[in-house]
Amino acid sequence: MTPHDGEAALPTRRIALASFAGTTIEFYDFFIYGTAAALVFPKVFFPALGTAAGTIASLASVAVAFVARPLGSALFGHLGDRLGRKRTLVYTLLLMGLSTVAIGVLPGSATLGIAAPIILMVLRFLQGVAVGGEWGGAALLAVEYAPPGKHGRFGMFPQLGPGTAFGLSSATFLAVELVLSPDAFLAWGWRLPFLLSALLVGIGLYVRLRIEETPVFRELHAERERRIQDAAPLRAAFGRDTRLILLAGGTVAAAFALNYMGTVYLTTYGSTVLAIPRPTMLALGVVGGIVLAAATAAGAAASDRFGRRRVVLVGNVVTLVCGLIAFPVIDTANTALVGIGLCLLMIGGGIVLGPAAAYLAELFTTGHRYTAAGMSYNVATIIGGGVPPVLAAGLVAAYGSNAIGVMLGVYGVLSIACGLLLPETKERSLRRIDAPADALAQQ
Numbered sequence: 001m002t003p004h005d006g007e008a009a010l011p012t013r014r015i016a017l018a019s020f021a022g023t024t025i026e027f028y029d030f031f032i033y034g035t036a037a038a039l040v041f042p043k044v045f046f047p048a049l050g051t052a053a054g055t056i057a058s059l060a061s062v063a064v065a066f067v068a069r070p071l072g073s074a075l076f077g078h079l080g081d082r083l084g085r086k087r088t089l090v091y092t093l094l095l096m097g098l099s100t101v102a103i104g105v106l107p108g109s110a111t112l113g114i115a116a117p118i119i120l121m122v123l124r125f126l127q128g129v130a131v132g133g134e135w136g137g138a139a140l141l142a143v144e145y146a147p148p149g150k151h152g153r154f155g156m157f158p159q160l161g162p163g164t165a166f167g168l169s170s171a172t173f174l175a176v177e178l179v180l181s182p183d184a185f186l187a188w189g190w191r192l193p194f195l196l197s198a199l200l201v202g203i204g205l206y207v208r209l210r211i212e213e214t215p216v217f218r219e220l221h222a223e224r225e226r227r228i229q230d231a232a233p234l235r236a237a238f239g240r241d242t243r244l245i246l247l248a249g250g251t252v253a254a255a256f257a258l259n260y261m262g263t264v265y266l267t268t269y270g271s272t273v274l275a276i277p278r279p280t281m282l283a284l285g286v287v288g289g290i291v292l293a294a295a296t297a298a299g300a301a302a303s304d305r306f307g308r309r310r311v312v313l314v315g316n317v318v319t320l321v322c323g324l325i326a327f328p329v330i331d332t333a334n335t336a337l338v339g340i341g342l343c344l345l346m347i348g349g350g351i352v353l354g355p356a357a358a359y360l361a362e363l364f365t366t367g368h369r370y371t372a373a374g375m376s377y378n379v380a381t382i383i384g385g386g387v388p389p390v391l392a393a394g395l396v397a398a399y400g401s402n403a404i405g406v407m408l409g410v411y412g413v414l415s416i417a418c419g420l421l422l423p424e425t426k427e428r429s430l431r432r433i434d435a436p437a438d439a440l441a442q443q
Contacts, residue, residue, distance in 0.1 A: 039267070047110075076092055292350045315354075
């Protein structure tokens with residue numbers, strides 16, 4: 001290794017750590033809300049609705065963040081494409097951390113009445129805005145620093161965040177539940193994972209403030225100073241790439257459907273419908289997080305060898321099969337088989353999400369890459385992450401749990417169809433700069 005190689009290795013390792021740590025913290029905050037919504041929020045914030053309606057309202061509050069995520073993509077995507085990836089990622093981390101800690105200290109309905117669930121919804125909306133802006137920047141931070149031929153492997157690091165965060169959030173709630181009595185857990189113990197976020201955000205800020213702006217963005221900034229100012233990133237993204245944004249979102253939607261059914265809905269389903277103890281479901285969540293991270297890493301590495309499009313298409317076929325069979329396996333109510341069913345949901349989604357950072361980054365040019373890649377990703381989270389957990393309870397009540405398999409199968413078909421219409425991007429350079437604003441006007 002030459003001295004130059006050694007100097008280059010340190011920044012890339014630091015970038016990998018910054019993108020991984022940031023997304024892990026952001027998604028930890030995002031997932032602990034889902035876990036709390038399944039376990040305690042019906043009683044703390046929606047007690048007047050009764051058990052069934054309170055659970056539905058609580059899970060619906062989870063979906064509020066998915067509505068907010070495209071707004072976060074548009075807002076922070078604009079800032080990221082204008083001001084840079086690094087600065088914007090500091091903003092998203094602060095917004096997520098402050099919102100999460102605020103949830104941890106928010107009094108329940110017994111104290112604030114109707115104001116409590118309203119404030120909760122607002123804070124959940126802000127979480128959605130933050131995580132909507134987070135992913136695009138973290139993905140570009142890793143991919144735009146990656147050496148040629150290794151976009152998939154470097155793009156793996158922000159993608160490992162959700163799996164790690166799911167395992168960490170489950171482990172945190174499991175530890176609190178094992179230490180405290182059920183009454184203490186319901187009264188105040190559930191707040192501890194939210195308050196822990198303050199420490200994690202401090203660590204994340206320390207890591208992110210020590211990195212430099214990506215070289216690809218620095219080149220863009222220098223180019224902008226030599227020519228007419230670009231069109232606004234959001235206008236440029238949708239002016240040129242609306243079809244591409246929707247197709248890219250569609251091709252990863254099934255992965256989100258499986259993952260969020262496993263990370264949000266299954267916690268409620270397992271503990272209430274299948275009567276599996278909550279500590280057991282949380283322990284299975286830790287295992288599921290590990291499996292998701294492993295599948296994500298495998299998909300990312302394979303995409304550098306075989307191509308993004310091919311791996312995503314194969315992953316969506318796996319997603320289709322896993323989606324169809326997971327809930328019949330889970331419905332046995334056998335703890336080991338429930339764990340296997342959860343792992344099937346994580347494997348299917350992880351293979352697709354592994355290459356997603358590199359794939360979505362390579363689809364778009366530098367001037368609006370943050371905006372367009374983030375919008376694609378968050379369109380997918382609305383379609384695949386926000387809708388299925390809300391529909392699931394009604395489908396099970398009306399048609400049985402096999403209806404969930406059919407729903408997930410439909411998502412798989414949708415994602416395969418979208419993927420077939422997308423190009424391969426493995427050999428594309430990330431140093432592609434938009435045409436000037438006057439050229440855009442002529443298109």
